[in-house]
Amino acid sequence: MSFTRSANKLPNKIKDERIQKSTSQINAPMYYIILILTTISLTMKIALQLNPLTYVLEIIALISSLTYYTLSLTRKNMLFIKETDEVITDIKNSIKSNSYELCIIIFIVGQTILFISWFIYPLIPIQQVLSILSYTVMVVITSSYTSSKLTKKGLLVTWRSEKEKITIIKNQKIFSTVYSTVSIIILVVGIYLGHIGYISPNWSSTIIGVALGSCIIPVILFFNFKKTVLLNEKNANKEVTLAENSIEDKDETEIEA
Amino acid sequence: MKNKKMKLARVACDLSQEQLAEKIGVTRQTISLIESGKYNPTIKLCILICKTLDKTLDQLFWNSE
Numbered sequence: 001m002s003f004t005r006s007a008n009k010l011p012n013k014i015k016d017e018r019i020q021k022s023t024s025q026i027n028a029p030m031y032y033i034i035l036i037l038t039t040i041s042l043t044m045k046i047a048l049q050l051n052p053l054t055y056v057l058e059i060i061a062l063i064s065s066l067t068y069y070t071l072s073l074t075r076k077n078m079l080f081i082k083e084t085d086e087v088i089t090d091i092k093n094s095i096k097s098n099s100y101e102l103c104i105i106i107f108i109v110g111q112t113i114l115f116i117s118w119f120i121y122p123l124i125p126i127q128q129v130l131s132i133l134s135y136t137v138m139v140v141i142t143s144s145y146t147s148s149k150l151t152k153k154g155l156l157v158t159w160r161s162e163k164e165k166i167t168i169i170k171n172q173k174i175f176s177t178v179y180s181t182v183s184i185i186i187l188v189v190g191i192y193l194g195h196i197g198y199i200s201p202n203w204s205s206t207i208i209g210v211a212l213g214s215c216i217i218p219v220i221l222f223f224n225f226k227k228t229v230l231l232n233e234k235n236a237n238k239e240v241t242l243a244e245n246s247i248e249d250k251d252e253t254e255i256e257a
Numbered sequence: 258m259k260n261k262k263m264k265l266a267r268v269a270c271d272l273s274q275e276q277l278a279e280k281i282g283v284t285r286q287t288i289s290l291i292e293s294g295k296y297n298p299t300i301k302l303c304i305l306i307c308k309t310l311d312k313t314l315d316q317l318f319w320n321s322e
Contacts, residue, residue, distance in 0.1 A: 016283040018296055154286065162275075236286045243295040 027097035030142045041134045054131040057110040065099040107135045154236025172225045259294045266310040
């Protein structure tokens with residue numbers, strides 16, 4: 001009785017399998033790219049004998065993502081499978097996509113933690129710049145490729161109804177406003193503390209750098225998000241119209257024949 | 258292959274593509290692509306569609322021709 005009841009109950013929200021499948025398909029090759037870039041970055045930093053703090057994220061990303069990838073394939077008994085079919089490809093793509101996202105999260109969260117750690121264990125400025133640059137390049141190269149591909153297919157920002165679309169845009173505006181406000185407060189506090197000599201000028205410049213960097217992201221998001229949403233919607237509708245038109249053309253040809 | 262049965266069942270339930278998508282928890286585009294035969298849904302999604310439109314899998318997704 002309870003089984004029938006639960007089976008008949010529709011879930012409030014499920015993730016769109018078509019979008020998940022297409023997103024995994026686009027993200028999957030990026031896992032190899034990020035693995036190559038991370039290895040190059042790690043090798044270069046070790047060769048240049050930089051402080052281990054500058055390449056700790058590469059080591060964490062490589063170990064955790066490869067462990068996740070191997071364990072996930074082993075759990076599904078797919079580690080040594082050479083044959084491929086649609087289902088195996090989809091599962092492998094999904095695991096690769098998750099591994100890629102894990103690397104990106106490690107780089108973004110890790111970089112933020114590193115910023116904070118530099119207040120306690122300051123590095124030579126050139127090492128700080130090299131560290132930030134390497135992670136930013138890796139994240140920007142791969143994510144700009146995936147986001148442009150996803151936008152082209154209309155899969156970057158998705159919603160089920162117009163109401164949900166408006167809520168997504170509204171939430172983004174709130175997020176950007178809060179983020180910008182916090183960054184500006186950090187900036188003002190950093191300048192003030194440096195000015196009154198409470199913290200050293202080096203720390204003050206780091207705080208200002210962090211706050212300025214944090215300001216740029218929400219400003220770009222704030223102005224670009226609505227545009228991205230509309231472009232995404234346009235491309236998604238274009239895909240559907242193309243599919244519908246091709247079917248109608250086929251039907252007409254069949255009738256004529 | 259175009260899924261006319263699903264479209265007819267949806268119209269009979271007086272639902273637009275967007276309303277059906279909202280009920281199932283997918284995007285409108287996915288419903289449109291299933292109806293136009295450009296996307297093959299998994300059995301899980303097929304069951305959800307059937308339950309929402311109050312039909313069986315045979316009635317919506319089996320092509321006897």
